[in-house]
Amino acid sequence: MSLPLFALFLAAFAFGTTEFVIAGILPDVAQGLGVSIPFAGYLVSGYALGIAVGGPFLTMATRHVSRRTILIALTIAFCFGQIACALAPSFVAMLAFRVATAIAHGAYFGIAMVVAVGLVPPAFRGRAVSVILAGLTVSNIIGVPAGAAIGGLWGWRTTFWAMTLVGVLALIAIWALIPQTKAEPQQAGHLGREVRVLGRQQVWTSLIIMLALMIGQMVPFTYITPLLREVTGLDGMIIPWVLLLNGVGATLGVFIGGRLSDWKLMPALIVMLGIQAAILVILYLVSPYPLLMTATIFVWGALNFAIGAPVQARILMWTADAPALASSLIPSGFNIGIAIAAVIGAGLLEGGYGYRSLPVLGAVALALACLVAIFSAAHEKRSGAALPQAAFT
Template sequence: MPLPLFALFLAAFAFGTTEFVIAGILPEVAVGLGVSIPFAGYLVSGYALGIAVGGPLLTMATRGVSRRAILIALTIAFCLGQIACALAPSFATMLAFRVATAVAHGAYFGIAMVVAVGLVPQAFRGRAVSVILAGLTVSNIIGVPAGAAIGGLWGWRATFWAMALVGVLALVAIFALIPQTKSESRQSGHLGREVRVLGRQQVWTSLILMLALMIGQMVPFTYITPLLREVTGLDAMVIPWILLLNGVGATLGVFIGGRLSDWKLMPSLIVMLAIQAAVSVTLYLVSPYPVPMAATIFVWGALNFAIGTPIQARILMWTADAPSLASSLIPSGFNIGIAIAAVVGAVLLEGGYGYRSLPVLGAVTLALGCLIAILSAAREHRSAVVPPHPALI
């Protein structure tokens, strides 16, 4: 891996970890801030909405700034955000600091991918983008379990201090390794064309599938730690290992999903959605039993990320003539789904439903997603339309 790409990977790892690590320390954060566990779940929603809404706005507002400069500024914002979260005296301030960090997160990934593809020859651009995305999957393998373990040993605030340290390392790497970059050239006259791609049924149905996937995944995952503690009966120090299993499965899923997307995109997507709905039901059935629960979480994690790959590929395929819009739709769509999932989960728990009920909602959502995918594929087949040609850059 070229050293400049490693710098971008390290920052992506840091941002990915701080987004998802909250699930591993949610009970401790709730106690420390004096709120219920369901209410603490709004920290996940706030972060996701910060990415979905604030990230694109910040990206557009900084198009005239050197990309290297904005990457440095965003990483500094990350470090300050982690320190602020570690010192947060109340839930409200913690939420505000999380949202501010999320805005930097949302802007970082779009800019980092543009910088990454500019650092390598054209033949290696896909691999350069995959390096940035790998930061997210590796954060699930290493960052989230490690952050949960640190929180279990030294308290949840120590998790954020550790994340600040990772951010400082990423900042040093970006400052030292990323060469000077140009600001993005401003384009005009293309907004209407880019908005019109939303009318393509392949695009809006894919966005619905994205929401279904994230609700099906994140309703249980947001509250995975109390689920494993209270229903499965696992010790707090065992839970990081279960999260590690989930992360390993997620990494395998990225590669599986990529190969299936290249083979038969829509048939693979439909089958995986159906299987994942069944796996979610299995989560409900085996949740009181530690060994079957651990095995199911591994498979569940793999399918979550395997399904995400063809959904992203389909959006990129059908918005090839509006690439700027596609790059903002994907992270925004995923994180709107995450925000909805955390809120829905909190409402269910506060309404008296137990943690064990959460995978059932996931199963229903994924089953509906499977139905939508079938109808969308059938309509596409009947229309015999083909994807657009890429826009000239």
């Protein structure tokens, strides 16, 4: 990993940790702010909404600022957001500070991915994207457990002070290691061009695949703890280790997916989507058997993030001439998928279906994504379309 990519990775790790660490300290936050635990859960959904809605708007509003400058500004915003959360006097204030941080989060990932692919030759774009994704997976393996442990030992506010320190380190790294980039030139009709590139079938089909991937992943994963407890029969003390194994698989998958993207992007994507649909069927079949379930969850985690790299690399490749809006829709698409998955999963459970049914719905979503990928690849081959060239660097 080159030093500039490491700087982008470190900031991605910081943003990923602050998004997910709230789950590990939620009861303490709820008690400290005087609200119920379910009500405190709005801190999670509010963050996702900030990414999905605010990120694209901020990205477009700052498209005439050099990317290095906006990355620095977003990391500074992250640091101030963590300080504000550490000092938050009420739930409403905490929610507002979380949403503000999430807007910076949504803009950061879109811009960081554009910068990352610009730092490497075209043959290594997939691996560059995988480095940014690795920041999210490593945040779940290291950042979230560490943040929860810090909160348990010294109070939940200390968790956000620790996140501030991580943000400062990321800021220093970006300042020192990311090369100066040019601002996007002012051009008439620029916004229209940004919107038009979304009409390329390679782009909108990739966004559909992304949504289906997140639904297939998050419908079961949102309720993975009760699934493992009630269907698999695992002890509550064992479940965190199973989830850790899933996170390790996800981290390996990120780098595998990046390499496959640089090798044969669409064939690799189609095959992985098909395999993942089959894995979710296997997850349903082996869910009563602890050892088989644990092994399957490891493979499932690896494939989830292996698929993410080629999907995102494809969007960036086919919007290289107008990347701002499309790149900002990547984190938005993921978080919209997370929100939809939570609603669908809750609807199934409230409708009388058990936890074991959730992987089946995930398999259907991945099978549909595989069909969309096949259609997209066939259409692209027939059209003979050439990749667009970057308008600026």
